[in-house]
Amino acid sequence: MNSLVGLKRFLGLQVDASATGAGVDKLLLGIHALMLLLFVGWLGYFLFVLFRFNRRAHPAADYAGVRNHASTYLEGMVALIEAALLIGLAIPLWAHAVEQFPKGSKPGDVTTIKVIAAQFNWHGWYPGANGVFAKQDMKYVSADNPYGLDKTDPNYKSNFIVASELVVPVHKPVVVYITSMDVIHCFSIKPMRVTQDAIPGMSIPAWFTPERVGTYQINCAQLCGVSHYGMRGTLKVVSQEDYDKWVAKNSSAGAGAGSGYE
Numbered sequence: 572m573n574s575l576v577g578l579k580r581f582l583g584l585q586v587d588a589s590a591t592g593a594g595v596d597k598l599l600l601g602i603h604a605l606m607l608l609l610f611v612g613w614l615g616y617f618l619f620v621l622f623r624f625n626r627r628a629h630p631a632a633d634y635a636g637v638r639n640h641a642s643t644y645l646e647g648m649v650a651l652i653e654a655a656l657l658i659g660l661a662i663p664l665w666a667h668a669v670e671q672f673p674k675g676s677k678p679g680d681v682t683t684i685k686v687i688a689a690q691f692n693w694h695g696w697y698p699g700a701n702g703v704f705a706k707q708d709m710k711y712v713s714a715d716n717p718y719g720l721d722k723t724d725p726n727y728k729s730n731f732i733v734a735s736e737l738v739v740p741v742h743k744p745v746v747v748y749i750t751s752m753d754v755i756h757c758f759s760i761k762p763m764r765v766t767q768d769a770i771p772g773m774s775i776p777a778w779f780t781p782e783r784v785g786t787y788q789i790n791c792a793q794l795c796g797v798s799h800y801g802m803r804g805t806l807k808v809v810s811q812e813d814y815d816k817w818v819a820k821n822s823s824a825g826a827g828a829g830s831g832y833e
């Protein structure tokens with residue numbers, strides 16, 4: 572186990588703080604192992620050919636070429652390993668960690684946040700205490716209501732929007748609906764092993780389950796303008812108790828506590 576941690580560090584992988592991270596890391600390590608094998612194999616073969624078939628040993632070219640099937644077997648073996656990685660690791664991982672969204676049996680089993688990217692910051696729209704998002708429409712958009720929330724919606728009062736720092740409870744799936752106000756951004760939290768583009772006009776869901784309390788960095792993984800490098804946010808993973816307090820505080824602050832741009 573420790574050698575695995577050392578290997579992950581050697582490969583530059585960030586700490587894994589999510590429930591599906593182990594599967595992602597296993598796939599990454601498997602691919603790296605195959606690439607290392609191919610690199611060593613090809614390099615060895617290249618050096619062998621340089622020495623074995625140099626001009627002094629073979630002054631005349633041989634037009635018949637290779638007569639055995641070693642290369643065919645080797646290629647078959649590489650294809651088999653690739654198929655094992657794809658069918659054994661990649662497809663099941665994708666089916667589970669990307670496609671299979673957590674439903675939860677009752678409200679509150681899943682933390683739902685609408686993530687809004689804008690040059691050059693992240694905003695998180697929370698449904699708050701009521702657990703329901705207010706309606707949203709283009710016609711409500713104004714300078715003090717950039718996301719067009721329906722202020723007459725009864726759920727509006729419990730909703731709130733935060734900038735830069737998202738807070739989530741530990742050991743509970745988080746579903747984020749990601750969109751963008753301007754250009755294409757990419758919501759990426761490496762320790763959660765989650766990365767999803769933010770595209771204007773689309774609401775794209777992604778999910779992860781944080782398993783470790785702590786503070787992690789949210790990155791923008793698409794070159795999105797001059798200050799792209801500074802487009803980072805914070806993901807704070809806290810206990811359920813602390814999360815409930817945080818939600819209660821923000822919900823009671825009244826709708827759109829921070830209605831967006833800050």
Ligand SMILES: [Cu+2]
Pocket residue numbers: 688691755756757791792793794795799802
């Ligand atoms: Cu960006």
